[in-house]
Amino acid sequence: MIRHTVAFRLVHPAGSAEETGFLTSARELATIPGVERFEQLAQTSAKNDFAFGFSMEFADAAAYDAYNQHPVHVAFVRDRWVPEVADFLELDYVPLD
């Protein structure tokens, strides 16, 4: 299992309609084949500047690669992520043991 996560903040004001629009749009990522346990999260620690997180799991690297190349993901990155995300950090995790 690979857990793909990204912490981010938007260019939009907190609580704005644009913020809601971005989050709503991102839900279509959950429909891409291979995406499991898709979560939209508020980032609440004061020790960093990120406001949100997404988390999703893939069975293996092939499923993760297919997601990255899927037209819905490619279009989302191009049309929403790049223009609307001010900063982000991707972290991918595989359970130890």
Place this chain on the structure above:
Amino acid sequence: MIRHTVAFRLVHPAGSAEETGFLTSARELATIPGVERFEQLAQTSAKNDFAFGFSMEFADAAAYDAYNQHPVHVAFVRDRWVPEVADFLELDYVPLD
């Protein structure tokens, strides 16, 4: 639910006995009351410099606060985390919706 996560890298060489010792020691954090779904993770994205992650969940802020103040956590931070962790980032998440 609050998911407390930390991405980090150690001062020790990858695969060293010191690395294993640190990870084994950290498992005692899972025994602290209120800690749920404790995970030790390998960080696998090449887009950042962290090698590991821990993730745990708390029912609420009171449980999270109790963990932070628990003697086992305080001792772990003092005796293992501070001397053995080279860099880290804490991210805390609460599900949206």
